[in-house]
Amino acid sequence: MRSFLSKLTTIDEKDLTTKEKKIVEYIKGHLKEIVDTNMKIERMAQEAGTGYSAIYGLLKKLNIKGFRDFAISLANDAENQEINVAKDDENVVSAYINLIKQNYALIEKRSIFESLTLLKQAKGNRIFFCYWENLLSGPASELSNFFYKEGFNAHLLDSDQETLKDRINTSSENDVFVFFTRYGNSKRLDSFIENIGESNRKIIYISGKVPSSDVLKYLSSIHTLIVDNPDQTMYKGHISYSVPFNYFNDLLMYHFLNMEE
Template sequence: MNCLVQIREAQKSYTTTEKIIAEYILEHAHDILNDSAQELGKKTQTSAAAVIRFSKKLGYKGFSDLKISLAGSQQNEEENIDAVLEETDDLSTLIHKCCQLNISTVQKTYQMINEKNLQKAIEYIINAQTVYLFGVGSSAIVAYDFSQKLIRIGKKAIYNSDIHVQMTFAESMSPNDVAVFISYSGMTTGLTGMAKKLKSDGIPCISITQNSKNIVAKNSTVNLFVPLEEKEIRIGAISSRSASLVMTDLLYYGVYKNDLQDNKDKLLETKDLVSRLLK
């Protein structure tokens, strides 16, 4: 994880005190590397306990662990790229902006990855009898793509683009299954209700959302976060889709690698079957 990216991307989830600590760290990243939690608490007019809680909220064992990650993140801080389209943009400018947007989104997605959470999510999918996928709008593309990948290696996966059909999945699910919610906002009507329902039923849930206080993530067993985009809606939808595809591809690779040779055989068998049926 890139600590600087992680701190910036989690801004919507911060309390007032956490915002003060986050802003100070982002502005004085190099200067605080030799500070103790107590010293940073004094500098931010908060407390050592608040600094430690902030560090743990980001997934670190404590402030010392955060500083180690922060030291390694200095050289990786990305440039602030303005990718909003303008009427005066010619085709060359459009191509450059789209390229930079995609590169920035993918880089930030990888820098935000929490490996422990990713590994937990992979294990849930491997051990699940059935993987149920939830997602609408641009997330539907990601959900469908992921379901097809899993099916081709013999993993039972169920997805339907109709949100009303997705709501009926709950009647068939058991604690031996796993739900994968793909929702950039984590606040999509229908998905929020499903997340609450499945949590109350004891169904393991994996969420892929932005890093914010959102209902889907709050009610999920494992959270995987994608970068927070505050661009134009037409740009944000592209970025969130790209970031979500990165995350589902990583889940797929993890599941595939778990039984490499068998999954290779299944892919070949699936390809051969499709070829024969199309003749």
């Protein structure tokens, strides 16, 4: 994904070190200067008041491969900020398109096919589609209904603790759990994922944040989405929370219907 600001939204601020936060703050406040002067890492570290290791540590967390790719992503962000968009309804259209483009660049096709393989292998068993926040009930319900109509034993769940415990305790080896979460920072959700993972069940994780290190080893397939508007200078209005998840659903369903057996 060629956007530093977009990738930044997938990381919780609490997961950044003090020096990494200083770098982020400096970049946001001096983006145009950094790009116009083709700023090198030496000067950036000096201006931000950090060392090289903090910059490279931040890039590693954002899965940006080297300073060259970092510079390209910043140039793209600067260009987006300079785009003059019409001030009426086109603002909303532009914001939707921008958010979908960011997710198009971020979502890996390899991960899509990993999830589709897991789901197809679960035919004859159960697939539990669980939305952790009520605002994602629509996307989770849509995907659950799609697989039900395709002949799968699909079940829709919310974050009710007792129901989840029961489904975990009565699940079988080839059952799959699919979690939708916008925020991905719930200790209770992490606890359920840990219980499911220790039971050797498959887990597909769809979230607006990268998973915590505590649960990473239990996840069979991971999809991290851009769920927040990455550029407030371009558009300051509201974008429906479900938009990125609906796009992901459509992508998954399209490849399911066109995937060779």
